[in-house]
Amino acid sequence: MSHIPPLDPNVAARKGFKESEERIKRFWKAADVAETEDGWAVQLDGRTPKTPVHRKLVLPTETAAKLVADEWAAQGEFLDAGTMPATRLASTAIDRVVEVMEAVADEITAYAGNDLTCYLAEAPRSLIERQEREWGQWRNWAEQTHGIRLVPVQGIIHQTQDQASLDKVKVLALSLDHFQLSGLAMAVPLLGSAILGLALQQGELDGATAYDLSRLDEAFTEERWGADEEATLRAAAQRAETVMLEQWFKALR
CATH class of the missing domain: 3.30.2180.10 (ATP12-like)
Structure with missing residues (x-):
């Protein structure tokens, strides 16, 4: 050996x-x-x-x-x-995350305090309606399932969230073992959302859908103006990472 x-x-x-x-x-x-x-x-x-x-x-x-x-x-x-994402994730869980689980949970909680799903566009109305419909159901899921209530706002001005709800995000994160937590710590910044990350980790969302939800703004723009090749390649790589995370979480259940 x-x-x-x-x-x-x-x-x-x-x-x-x-x-x-x-x-x-x-x-x-x-x-x-x-x-x-x-x-x-x-x-x-x-x-x-x-x-x-x-x-x-x-x-x-x-x-x-x-x-x-x-x-x-x-x-x-x-x-x-580049073809070994699960290997890297397992090594990260074993070598690093197991030693700093509370700090990792704090990072995930910080994302919840600035969650993507809470920041709606100011215009056009069709995009706002899409965000309200697609993101709103997952904010509702978080509240109904876990008591996590995040308040949305239009525009980019920071919306302070209820500390009790953020504390519940941290409790959820710390309830995971270091393998699950490592996956969540990868999913949340990839999606820009603790809510979408938790839904993916819990099997409520599949990887492709979670990724599509995380880029509603980009998809809206591409539908009207098209996408450049670099953006398309980047999106494909990120989608593949999210699908791998779906497999990772499923394998750990």
Whole structure:
């Protein structure tokens, strides 16, 4: 097991190696999972690889471990970090988030205090109506399901939210284990909304729908003026991340 390097495809890049030296060559034949006393371990040729800080890559469910193992199984001759989002998320949960869960919950709560779904356009009316309809149902969901009441406003002037509601967001975040919390911490800034992030984490929203809700303004503009190629590529990448998060949360249930 000692010959398996730390599980971080970006480690060489962070050390400033040249491109030819950055590439980590595939050093295993088969990727699978195995149950252990601590959970479900990713297995590379029967050995459990390590995270960047040398912790075993063990996840709480078989499905989540399989999601990570499948990324390793799909690698070619060299590791491609861009195709391993679940691996990076698992490593982040194990190495970092488990140590700073309250701080992560505070960041998520701060997003709720400036939630995307609370800031409606000032014009045109058709966009405002779309935002009220599409975002309003999820603000209502948060209030009815969790007692989180966020007040919307038109324009970009900050709307101070009820502290009791924000405290409930933090309680929800801290009720999660570090794997779920890591996913939520990725989803919330990606969507610009703690409400949409929580709905995704709880399986109330699928990834594609959550992402579409997060970019109502952009979609409205594109419908009228078209989208440039760079914006389209960026949106596709972000949508794929959100869909991966849907799979991540589902795998952890």
